Amino acid sequence: MVAAQKINKDLQEERDKVTFVIEEFAKWFYGGPRQLHEKRFLENYILSDPDLQSDVDPSYLSHKEKYEEAIRRVVVILKRIDKLQAEGHKIDNVHKKVLGSMIVSNVFKEGSPLTTHIGMFGQALASLGTPEQQAEWLDRALRCRIWGTYVQTELGHGTFVRGLEVTSTYDPKTKEFVINSPTTTSYKWWPGGLAHTVNHVVVFAQLYSLGKHHGIQPFIVQVRDFETHKPMKGIIIGEIGTKVGFNTVNNGFLAFDNVRIPLKNMLMRNSQVLENGEFIKSQSPVLNYGVMTEVRVDIVNGMAQHLAKAVTIAMRYSTVRRQSPIDPKLPEPKIIEHVTQQMKIFPAIAKVIAIKVAADKLYNLYDEITAEVKSGNLSRLPDLHALSCCLKVVTTNEVAQSVQICRLACGGHGFLNSSGFHDIYGNVVAAQHYEGENTVLLLQTARYLIKAWSQVLQGKKLTPSVEYLSAYKSGQLGKWKGSPNGILTALQAATAGQIALAYKHLEERKKTSSVEVATSQTGIELAKASELHCQVFLLSSLMWSVNRAAKYFSKALGEVFQDILHIYAYDLALRNLGSMLQFVSFSSADLEQLQMDFEASLKKFKNNSIGVVDGFDIPDSVLGSTLGAYDGDVYERLLSAAKKSPLNQEDVNKSFDLYLKPFIKSNL
Numbered sequence: 001m002v003a004a005q006k007i008n009k010d011l012q013e014e015r016d017k018v019t020f021v022i023e024e025f026a027k028w029f030y031g032g033p034r035q036l037h038e039k040r041f042l043e044n045y046i047l048s049d050p051d052l053q054s055d056v057d058p059s060y061l062s063h064k065e066k067y068e069e070a071i072r073r074v075v076v077i078l079k080r081i082d083k084l085q086a087e088g089h090k091i092d093n094v095h096k097k098v099l100g101s102m103i104v105s106n107v108f109k110e111g112s113p114l115t116t117h118i119g120m121f122g123q124a125l126a127s128l129g130t131p132e133q134q135a136e137w138l139d140r141a142l143r144c145r146i147w148g149t150y151v152q153t154e155l156g157h158g159t160f161v162r163g164l165e166v167t168s169t170y171d172p173k174t175k176e177f178v179i180n181s182p183t184t185t186s187y188k189w190w191p192g193g194l195a196h197t198v199n200h201v202v203v204f205a206q207l208y209s210l211g212k213h214h215g216i217q218p219f220i221v222q223v224r225d226f227e228t229h230k231p232m233k234g235i236i237i238g239e240i241g242t243k244v245g246f247n248t249v250n251n252g253f254l255a256f257d258n259v260r261i262p263l264k265n266m267l268m269r270n271s272q273v274l275e276n277g278e279f280i281k282s283q284s285p286v287l288n289y290g291v292m293t294e295v296r297v298d299i300v301n302g303m304a305q306h307l308a309k310a311v312t313i314a315m316r317y318s319t320v321r322r323q324s325p326i327d328p329k330l331p332e333p334k335i336i337e338h339v340t341q342q343m344k345i346f347p348a349i350a351k352v353i354a355i356k357v358a359a360d361k362l363y364n365l366y367d368e369i370t371a372e373v374k375s376g377n378l379s380r381l382p383d384l385h386a387l388s389c390c391l392k393v394v395t396t397n398e399v400a401q402s403v404q405i406c407r408l409a410c411g412g413h414g415f416l417n418s419s420g421f422h423d424i425y426g427n428v429v430a431a432q433h434y435e436g437e438n439t440v441l442l443l444q445t446a447r448y449l450i451k452a453w454s455q456v457l458q459g460k461k462l463t464p465s466v467e468y469l470s471a472y473k474s475g476q477l478g479k480w481k482g483s484p485n486g487i488l489t490a491l492q493a494a495t496a497g498q499i500a501l502a503y504k505h506l507e508e509r510k511k512t513s514s515v516e517v518a519t520s521q522t523g524i525e526l527a528k529a530s531e532l533h534c535q536v537f538l539l540s541s542l543m544w545s546v547n548r549a550a551k552y553f554s555k556a557l558g559e560v561f562q563d564i565l566h567i568y569a570y571d572l573a574l575r576n577l578g579s580m581l582q583f584v585s586f587s588s589a590d591l592e593q594l595q596m597d598f599e600a601s602l603k604k605f606k607n608n609s610i611g612v613v614d615g616f617d618i619p620d621s622v623l624g625s626t627l628g629a630y631d632g633d634v635y636e637r638l639l640s641a642a643k644k645s646p647l648n649q650e651d652v653n654k655s656f657d658l659y660l661k662p663f664i665k666s667n668l
């Protein structure tokens with residue numbers, strides 16, 4: 001990988017201790033040798049374009065310049081993909097594999113204006129459009145010849161989709177829909193790329209036909225002219241301003257002043273409007289929510305990758321950095337020798353793997369269930385919805401927290417933009433807001449859990465992800481054992497106990513209130529239950545995967561997986577003691593032992609920790625960090641990045657002559 005590179009001595013010393021073959025781990029992490037090879041090929045091919053080698057650090061640019069530079073880079077990459085295809089390389093879905101992945105995360109540190117085109121517009125056409133509509137728009141969209149975005153949220157409503165205000169009224173005389181934004185709160189607000197980038201949108205609006213209301217439906221609208229890129233007639237469009245992160249995503253607003261579109265522009269795979277205005281209902285209104293589910297699944301996978309970047313930086317830096325003698329007779333140690341440093345970083349490494357494994361399982365479930373839905377069987381859609389909602393929430397929350405911990409683990413230097421943490425953090429916390437607010441999504445999962453508990457009470461059989469509720473009801477859970485398996489059982493007991501309590505309080509409240517009010521009043525307990533249920537899923541998926549690894553991988557790698565499982569399980573148990581204590585009996589000796597086991601697991605993993613982050617296989621060109629580069633040349637990189645600051649391009653800044661000097665003189 002880096003044969004010619006001079007590696008920092010301390011880093012090399014730690015790498016020499018690694019007991020497993022890193023390449024074997026990397027192949028597993030990327031889903032197999034072919035996938036790893038393809039990822040590396042694309043990274044090299046795309047990122048080696050000379051036009052991406054510019055010395056411009058976008059963090060020093062103005063808001064407007066940042067956007068313009070982002071669009072320049074988008075086009076460089078699109079041309080590179082065209083070149084790749086012209087040279088005969090056949091890679092399925094190559095635009096998504098490049099522009100919707102970590103490969104470009106250092107090119108677009110604050111997000112890409114094409115992310116929602118890649119991640120949502122195409123999906124909306126594919127899952128909501130008819131074959132004729134796909135023939136008209138999908139291929140051009142996939143080849144990036146038209147650019148679009150997913151326009152749902154309004155100033156006044158994001159969560160409660162049924163409350164959206166934009167209307168689409170069918171006019172049978174002209175066979176057109178008239179799209180209109182009746183109020184200020186009906187301005188569409190937030191969609192990525194909407195402001196100045198896209199020329200098409202899939203917009204969600206309240207459909208009216210022949211005087212009747214037919215709920216929220218999707219429509220495709222051209223918002224900018226192909227030649228001039230000026231807004232089309234009746235389109236009011238712009239940007240919403242700077243944000244905590246995501247500043248090159250070009251999030252926009254949009255209002256419609258009686259914009260007319262032809263009948264064929266309603267995406268009619270599910271519901272339809274006929275020429276005479278007659279409305280044909282879809283099998284289920286939630287079919288229009290499919291794109292959101294797909295993105296929630298993508299987010300879970302994305303979170304593993306963002307955290308992989310953060311832990312790679314923190315781990316390599318902690319190996320290179322030396323500070324504060326532990327034994328006064330010895331030199332200052334690598335900071336990773338401090339056990340508290342291990343406590344910060346190793347559980348975060350374990351989380352990357354747990355989240356990756358959960359994302360893989362969720363992808364499989366998604367593929368299975370969407371195939372069933374396509375053939376008209378919607379019976380397992382609630383399983384997918386419940387799992388994708390809580391995983392989106394818990395992984396974005398956990399990764400946001402862990403990225404912070406990794407940043408703090410790098411001391412002062414972690415606060416520099418050049419460390420890379422700031423941009424990772426901005427991208428991660430954005431995902432706590434978008435694609436369904438986190439509390440709201442937990443409450444969606446809770447609806448499913450309450451139904452499952454009611455089935456348990458009726459003695460019915462449950463789907464595998466909630467089967468543990470039956471085991472709890474029949475008294476099989478609740479005894480503490482300090483192994484990962486015992487921790488899983490204790491967490492299952494805590495979750496089932498929490499669901500049972502929420503159910504009981506819900507039933508009590510239903511005696512005096514409607515079911516909706518009672519559910520709202522029980523929200524705190526319901527959200528807690530969902531969060532715990534998700535932790536059960538994460539731990540059980542990791543256990544399943546680690547046990548499987550024992551069969552398929554070398555003994556050395558199998559042992560590393562076991563170490564990771566132990567760290568993950570102990571850390572999770574320590575963080576959830578409060579919830580477990582309510583439903584599981586512990587002695588104080590049990591808790592003391594748990595703490596000891598956690599500390600021992602950190603120690604055991606230590607020699608392989610650097611190997612695992614190397615196995616995440618993130619090249620420097622993707623990592624983009626002064627602290628985390630493969631060679632560990634931290635201090636030279638920090639200095640050379642600082643020298644690039646525009647303020648350092650001159651000895652004296654003009655503010656001296658303008659302000660400081662006159663002030664000093666006037667006080668003489």
Ligand SMILES: CCCCCCCC/C=C\CCCCCCCC(=O)SCCNC(=O)CCNC(=O)[C@H](O)C(C)(C)COP(=O)(O)OP(=O)(O)OC[C@H]1O[C@@H](n2cnc3c(N)ncnc32)[C@H](O)[C@@H]1OP(=O)(O)O
Binds near residue numbers: 099286303
């Ligand atoms: C460069 C590096 C890249 C790396 C990659 C990183 C990965 C990232 C990938 C990509 C990045 C993309 C970048 C940004 C994208 C952001 C995009 C957006 O934000 S688009 C807007 C999202 N908006 C929401 O999510 C609204 C949230 N609200 C809702 O979903 C609904 O309105 C909800 C569920 C809260 C309430 O809906 P009700 O009021 O209409 O319906 P009710 O009555 O509650 O539910 C009816 C039934 O339908 C089920 N349901 C609801 N949603 C469902 C669904 N999606 N699937 C199946 N069932 C669903 C419910 O559970 C309920 O079922 P029962 O009655 O309990 O049986």
Ligand SMILES: Cc1cc2nc3c(=O)[nH]c(=O)nc-3n(C[C@H](O)[C@H](O)[C@H](O)COP(=O)(O)OP(=O)(O)OC[C@H]3O[C@@H](n4cnc5c(N)ncnc54)[C@H](O)[C@@H]3O)c2cc1C
Binds near residue numbers: 150160190430436
């Ligand atoms: C970076 C970013 C990118 C985005 N990209 C897009 C995009 O491309 N396309 C698009 O259409 N949208 C996009 N959005 C919008 C996003 O999906 C919504 O902002 C998000 O779904 C949250 O909805 P909201 O803003 O209405 O929050 P609100 O619902 O107003 O949330 C505010 C508070 O109210 C609480 N609350 C609301 N309802 C309930 C309830 N039922 N029970 C309990 N508590 C409740 C929430 O928990 C929260 O604490 C984006 C947003 C961001 C931040």
